Every structure is written in structure tokens, then in C-alpha cells.
Amino acid sequence: MTPLQVRRWVIAGGLLVSALYFGAVRAAQPEREFRETLYVFGTLVELVLYGEDEVSAAAVTAEAGRELQQRHRDWHAWQPGELEDLNAALAAGESMEVDPRLAELLREGQRLSCLSGGRFDPGIGALVELWGFHQDTRPEGAPPATEEIEALRAAHPSIMALHFDGTRITSTDRSVQLDLGGFAKGAALDRIGAKFLAQGAENAVLNAGGDVNVIGSHGGRPWRVAIRDPFVWSAMGSVDLQPGEVLYTSGNYERYFEQGGQRFAHILDPRTGYPVAEIVSVSVLDTRGTRADAAATALAVAGRADWPQVAADMGVSAVLLIAGDGSLYATPEMLARLRPVGGGFPAEPQVVPLPAAVPDPACAAL
Ligand code: ADP
Ligand code: MG
Numbered sequence: 581m582t583p584l585q586v587r588r589w590v591i592a593g594g595l596l597v598s599a600l601y602f603g604a605v606r607a608a609q610p611e612r613e614f615r616e617t618l619y620v621f622g623t624l625v626e627l628v629l630y631g632e633d634e635v636s637a638a639a640v641t642a643e644a645g646r647e648l649q650q651r652h653r654d655w656h657a658w659q660p661g662e663l664e665d666l667n668a669a670l671a672a673g674e675s676m677e678v679d680p681r682l683a684e685l686l687r688e689g690q691r692l693s694c695l696s697g698g699r700f701d702p703g704i705g706a707l708v709e710l711w712g713f714h715q716d717t718r719p720e721g722a723p724p725a726t727e728e729i730e731a732l733r734a735a736h737p738s739i740m741a742l743h744f745d746g747t748r749i750t751s752t753d754r755s756v757q758l759d760l761g762g763f764a765k766g767a768a769l770d771r772i773g774a775k776f777l778a779q780g781a782e783n784a785v786l787n788a789g790g791d792v793n794v795i796g797s798h799g800g801r802p803w804r805v806a807i808r809d810p811f812v813w814s815a816m817g818s819v820d821l822q823p824g825e826v827l828y829t830s831g832n833y834e835r836y837f838e839q840g841g842q843r844f845a846h847i848l849d850p851r852t853g854y855p856v857a858e859i860v861s862v863s864v865l866d867t868r869g870t871r872a873d874a875a876a877t878a879l880a881v882a883g884r885a886d887w888p889q890v891a892a893d894m895g896v897s898a899v900l901l902i903a904g905d906g907s908l909y910a911t912p913e914m915l916a917r918l919r920p921v922g923g924g925f926p927a928e929p930q931v932v933p934l935p936a937a938v939p940d941p942a943c944a945a946l
Contacts, residue, residue, distance in 0.1 A: 623789030700878035703739035705757030733853035766873025865898035
């Protein structure tokens with residue numbers, strides 16, 4: 581396929597939520613692919629199975645669909661369900677018994693938040709709500725009042741305030757409201773991937789609006805996933821994913837609102853209470869969606885100065901950042917895997933080797 585054909589397909593497909601798989605187009609074996617699309621976690625989730633007979637593929641994806649809907653209900657902070665109930669309990673200073681899967685996700689959230697130095701923090705739900713990013717639709721109008729932002733920042737709500745007694749959860753701080761939007765998709769796709777493997781589905785792509793887990797390969801070729809160029813309606817590069825790898829991108833180009841020429845994006849810096857501005861897109865190549873998703877969010881918050889240390893501390897090594905001025909930063913591990921689409925990268929990537937991780941005993945104890 582020529583770059584031009586790729587481009588056309590990208591634009592024609594309307595799937596440019598930041599990822600696509602070229603392999604699927606080139607293979608031209610539609611009878612061997614089974615696709616299912618659902619709307620969960622505020623995005624279209626596409627499940628593609630390769631090489632399965634239609635009956636078993638339909639059964640496997642139907643079950644995955646039910647699991648995704650259930651995770652959406654249990655893990656969505658702003659719609660009726662378990663997490664909304666937990667948030668109400670925490671605000672009232674009460675404890676609540678939760679499903680073991682939610683308890684495990686919250687523990688993982690604490691570990692990841694700790695490793696990120698508080699840049700990723702699913703305890704900032706009140707801030708997310710204040711900015712209006714709790715709904716699937718884009719917020720309109722003016723940013724919230726400075727005093728309201730400042731009040732929430734000063735309260736410093738954090739997932740670190742949660743205490744676990746088995747699956748019973750309490751918080752030492754009533755201002756904590758959980759919003760798992762920064763890593764719920766990754767955790768859900770990890771669960772679906774494990775289910776697929778357990779059910780014998782050996783070749784599949786799970787794509788949640790550009791956040792992708794792959795299983796196996798695509799007819800002997802790796803699944804090829806594109807990374808969107810946040811400035812134009814096109815892909816800027818692609819990565820061939822090995823079996824079990826994931827590629828997650830967080831960016832400020834999809835969910836944001838604009839006022840007075842300024843863009844306010846849905847990734848918030850818990851330390852300031854304001855949306856991140858410097859970094860437009862972060863992609864993380866990893867082997868676990870939960871960590872990749874959290875890390876992509878954390879590195880967007882970390883910004884140009886701090887992201888290499890935060891990446892090292894969170895344990896991710898293949899990272900691509902795109903800054904607002906168009907600069908590209910990539911770790912050697914990412915650069916070795918990233919291929920330009922359309923004749924070259926939009927800018928020469930600056931190669932950034934990561935420093936050694938600085939282990940924090942407090943995080944290791946979680
Ligand atoms: P996307 O959903 O586009 O993949 P992210 O994975 O970065 O993007 O998730 C952004 C969502 O995470 C926001 O909509 C909000 O619900 C939540 N969020 C925003 N800022 C943070 C943060 N600093 N830490 C944890 N979660 C956050
Ligand atoms: Mg994320």
C-alpha cells in the first residue's frame with residue numbers, strides 16, 4: 581500500500597481516533613475477520629478477531645461485549661453504578677464493600693499514582709467534574725472560577741487517601757472523588773484480552789478509540805497500529821505490535837473546549853488544578869494496558885522537563901511525546917519501533933534516553 585493509499589484510507593475510514601491497523605486493509609481476507617463495535621467508556625471500542633470461525637468469534641465477542649458493558653457500569657464515576665455509589669459513600673465519610681475487580685483496580689491506581697509522583701491521580705474526580713470533563717460531550721462556555729479551582733487544589737484530594745480492608749473501602753479525606761477515566765479503558769482491555777486468550781482466541785485487536793491491545797498476529801504479520809498526528813487529520817507514524825503488546829495515546833486534541841483562543845484539555849494537573857497545555861500527545865508502548873494508559877496521562881502532566889524521570893519510575897520505556905510547538909521526543913526504545921507514515925515524520929524526533937528509576941519505598945509497599 582502506498583503512503584497515499586494509507587492516507588486516503590485513514591481519512592475515508594473516519595476511524596482516525598488515533599489508531600488503525602493497516603494489516604487489516606492489505607490482507608483482503610474479510611471472511612477471516614470478525615468485527616464488533618460497542619460504545620463504552622465514552623468511546624467506540626472495536627474488537628477484531630482474526631482466523632476464527634464466525635460462530636465462535638461471535639460468541640467470544642458477545643461475551644466480551646457484556647463484560648465491557650458491566651465494567652462501564654461498575655467503573656463509571658458519573659453514571660448510576662458501583663463507583664457512583666462509592667463516591668457518595670466516600671463523600672459521606674462512610675465505607676463501602678465493592679466488587680473485588682473494582683478494589684483491585686483502585687489498588688493498582690494507588691500504585692500507579694504513587695509511582696507517577698501524583699501526576700496521575702484518579703482521586704481528582706471533583707476537579708474533573710468542575711471542569712466539565714465528566715460527560716461524554718465536550719464542555720461549553722467559560723472555564724470554572726479561579727476560586728473554585730483553587731479550593732479543590734488546596735484540598736488536594738488523592739487516591740492515596742483510600743484505605744482497603746479487603747474489599748471494603750474507606751477514605752481519610754471526604755474530598756476524594758474517584759474518576760477512573762485515566763486508566764479504566766486500559767484495565768478493561770487487559771481483562772478482555774485475558775478472556776480472549778482463555779477462550780482460545782489467539783489473534784485479535786482491541787481498540788478503544790486509539791488505545792490498542794493486540795493478541796497474536798494478523799495472518800503471520802504483526803498488527804500494525806498508527807499514531808495520529810495531532811495537528812493534521814492523518815497518521816504520523818506506525819508501530820508493528822508484537823503479540824501481547826499495547827499502544828496507548830493520551831492527547832488534548834479530542835476532548836477539550838476553547839475560550840479566548842485558549843484550549844482547555846481534559847487532562848488535569850492535580851498539582852495546579854488546571855489542564856495541561858505543553859504536551860499535545862503522549863504514546864506509550866508497553867505490555868499492559870492499565871499501566872500504559874495511566875503512564876500516558878501522567879507523562880502529559882509531567883511535561884517536557886519531567887517526563888523522562890516519571891516514565892522511568894513508572895516502568896515504561898517506549899514513549900513518544902508531541903509538544904504543542906510540534907517538537908517530537910522519543911525514547912530509543914520507541915524510535916526503534918516507530919516508522920514514519922507518508923514519507924517522513926512531521927519533525928525530526930529528539931532521542932531521549934531515560935534515566936535510571938528512583939525507587940520509592942512507599943510505592944513498593946502498596
Ligand atoms: P483518553 O481518555 O483520551 O485516552 P486519558 O487516558 O489521558 O485520555 O484520560 C483522561 C481522563 O482521565 C479525563 O477525562 C479524566 O476523566 C481523567 N483525568 C484527567 N486528568 C487526570 C490525572 N491527572 N490523573 C488521572 N486521571 C485524570
Ligand atoms: Mg490514560
